[in-house]
Amino acid sequence: RKEVEQDPGPFNVPEGATVAFNCTYSNSASQSFFWYRQDCRKEPKLLMSVYSSGNEDGRFTAQLNRASQYISLLIRDSKLSDSATYLCGILTGGGNKLTFGTGTQLKVEL
Amino acid sequence: EAGVAQSPRYKIIEKRQSVAFWCNPISGHATLYWYQQILGQGPKLLIQFQNNGVVDDSQLPKDRFSAERLKGVDSTLKIQPAKLEDSAVYLCASSYLAGATADTQYFGPGTRLTVL
Numbered sequence: 236r237k238e239v240e241q242d243p244g245p246f247n248v249p250e251g252a253t254v255a256f257n258c259t260y261s262n263s264a265s266q267s268f269f270w271y272r273q274d275c276r277k278e279p280k281l282l283m284s285v286y287s288s289g290n291e292d293g294r295f296t297a298q299l300n301r302a303s304q305y306i307s308l309l310i311r312d313s314k315l316s317d318s319a320t321y322l323c324g325i326l327t328g329g330g331n332k333l334t335f336g337t338g339t340q341l342k343v344e345l
Numbered sequence: 346e347a348g349v350a351q352s353p354r355y356k357i358i359e360k361r362q363s364v365a366f367w368c369n370p371i372s373g374h375a376t377l378y379w380y381q382q383i384l385g386q387g388p389k390l391l392i393q394f395q396n397n398g399v400v401d402d403s404q405l406p407k408d409r410f411s412a413e414r415l416k417g418v419d420s421t422l423k424i425q426p427a428k429l430e431d432s433a434v435y436l437c438a439s440s441y442l443a444g445a446t447a448d449t450q451y452f453g454p455g456t457r458l459t460v461l
Contacts, residue, residue, distance in 0.1 A: 335387030
């Protein structure tokens with residue numbers, strides 16, 4: 236089993252739709268969780284950290300389910316500009332080592 | 346604030362040749378990371394430095410890859426000799442600190458390597 240798994244997609248959704256991605260992780264000792272956004276041929280950029288209590292930033296909501304070992308990202312009212320690949324990053328160990336999933340590709344269409 | 350700088354942005358070489366990439370992290374960032382991102386995959390950590398010491402190089406193919414950060418600032422990653430499967434984007438990232446407390450990693454634009 237991979238350390239971090241994501242559905243690669245693509246998820247094709249109409250503008251204004253709500254879409255959700257999950258990311259599962261295998262190491263129960265994982266400490267911190269992140270969602271990064273990566274545009275085509277660009278570097279990953281931190282979208283948001285994922286806290287135990289969940290967190291929200293505008294149209295984006297991230298949640299953590301430690302019992303089932305997954306994190307989720309919900310995007311409401313999708314915009315064309317949300318089209319990108321969403322990478323989850325899981326921090327395990329004391330050295331700030333991030334393990335990334337393969338990414339989930341989102342395409343928002345008119 | 347200036348971001349992470351990398352050069353070159355693109356490199357095309359033939360297999361068995363050597364290549365080197367350079368990274369300048371964000372000023373004041375103690376920790377520097379090199380990642381390899383193969384098309385369709387997420388970034389994979391190759392090596393992590395804290396100041397000029399290696400914290401983790403467990404996934405670095407040491408028979409052909411080497412990296413250094415001599416003065417605790419800039420870093421170079423070298424591949425010698427290159428193989429076809431080394432074709433990827435090499436991303437450098439930096440963070441202010443490292444340790445048990447998560448610290449945001451900021452990525453550079455990457456170097457896209459094509460090995461023919």
